[in-house]
Amino acid sequence: MENREKVLAVRRMQQFIVQRLKEPITLYQLAQAAGYSPFYSARIFKEVTGKTSFEYIRAMRMSAAATKLAGGDCKVIDVAFDFVFESHEGFTRAFSKQFGVPPGEFRRRKMPLKLFLPSRDSNYYLNKQNGELEMEKSKNNTVFVQVIDRPERKLILKCGRKASHYFEYCEEVGCEVWDTLSNIKDALYEPMGMWLPDNLIVPGTSVYAQGVEMPSSYNGPVPEGFDMISLPACKMMVFQGQSYDDSKFEDAISDLWEVMKTYDPTIYGFEWADNDGPRFQLEPMGYRGYIEARPVRQLNPKL
Known part of the structure; x- marks a missing residue:
C-alpha cells in the first residue's frame, strides 16, 4: 500500500x-x-x-x-x-x-x-x-491549549488604514506603536497585535491593529492618535506553541496557524465567537513559544 x-x-x-x-x-x-x-x-x-x-x-x-x-x-x-x-x-x-x-x-x-x-x-x-x-x-x-476568562475591560488601540497583518501594519503606522503601548501604566496584560471583528472596525480603518487592555474603570490618559473602546467579558481559547529559535518566528507562527485552521472547538464543548472580541497574538518570543487566542463561547453552559 x-x-x-x-x-x-x-x-x-x-x-x-x-x-x-x-x-x-x-x-x-x-x-x-x-x-x-x-x-x-x-x-x-x-x-x-x-x-x-x-x-x-x-x-x-x-x-x-x-x-x-x-x-x-x-x-x-x-x-x-x-x-x-x-x-x-x-x-x-x-x-x-x-x-x-x-x-x-x-x-x-x-x-x-x-x-x-x-x-x-x-x-x-x-x-x-x-x-x-x-x-x-x-x-x-506540541501545542498547549487552554480556555481563559477575559473580564469586561477597555482597549487602547491604534488602527491602520487597510492592514490585515503585522507587516502591513508596520508599513502603514510604523513600529513605535508597541513602545507606546508598553509604557501605558495600569494595563491588565501585555500589548498585543489583534484582528478586529467586523463589529469593532471603524469604516476606513484596518482589521489589524495593536493595543493593550485596561481595567473597565480606567479613565486615565490615552496617547495622542490612539482610541479607547470598551470590550465585554468573554472567553478566549489560547494556543501556545513550543519554544523555538527567535530567528524562526515566522515558521513558529505558520505552524500554529496550521493547527488553529483545522481545530474544531465543538469537540471540546465550545464554538468560535469572533464578534465577542478581537483575536489576538502576543509578541513572538522564542523561549515561551508563539501565543495566539481566539474568542469562544461554551456550548450547553448549564451542563
Whole structure:
C-alpha cells in the first residue's frame, strides 16, 4: 500500500473518531471507515499516528474533557459520562494518568495542561506541490491549549488604514506603536497585535491593529492618535506553541496557524465567537513559544 493511501485511510478513521468522540467506537467501525480489514487498519493507524486507535481515542477524549472542565461549572461526573466513561472513579484515574492532576483539582485551579491535538500528529502528512500529492515528514509540534476568562475591560488601540497583518501594519503606522503601548501604566496584560471583528472596525480603518487592555474603570490618559473602546467579558481559547529559535518566528507562527485552521472547538464543548472580541497574538518570543487566542463561547453552559 502506498504511503499516500495509508494516510488517507488513517484520515478517514480520524474523521470518524472526531464525529463520534462522545459515542463508543469499535475497531470494526474504524476499519469500515478506512475501507480495510480491522487488523490492517489497526496496523496502519499505529504506523501513521504513532498511537494505537485506543490510545488516540483516549487522548482525544481526555483533552476534550479537560477543555470542557476548564470552560465552565459542569460537574466532573457529567463530563465523565459525556465522554463515554462508566464511572467517576474510572474517569478520575484516566484523567490523573494523562495530566498528573485529578479533574476536580484541575477544574478549581484552571491550570494549563498539555492537550493532545491531532492536527499534525501523524508521522506523515500530505503536501500538494506542483499538482501532485507528496509525502513529507511532519514536525510533530506540541501545542498547549487552554480556555481563559477575559473580564469586561477597555482597549487602547491604534488602527491602520487597510492592514490585515503585522507587516502591513508596520508599513502603514510604523513600529513605535508597541513602545507606546508598553509604557501605558495600569494595563491588565501585555500589548498585543489583534484582528478586529467586523463589529469593532471603524469604516476606513484596518482589521489589524495593536493595543493593550485596561481595567473597565480606567479613565486615565490615552496617547495622542490612539482610541479607547470598551470590550465585554468573554472567553478566549489560547494556543501556545513550543519554544523555538527567535530567528524562526515566522515558521513558529505558520505552524500554529496550521493547527488553529483545522481545530474544531465543538469537540471540546465550545464554538468560535469572533464578534465577542478581537483575536489576538502576543509578541513572538522564542523561549515561551508563539501565543495566539481566539474568542469562544461554551456550548450547553448549564451542563
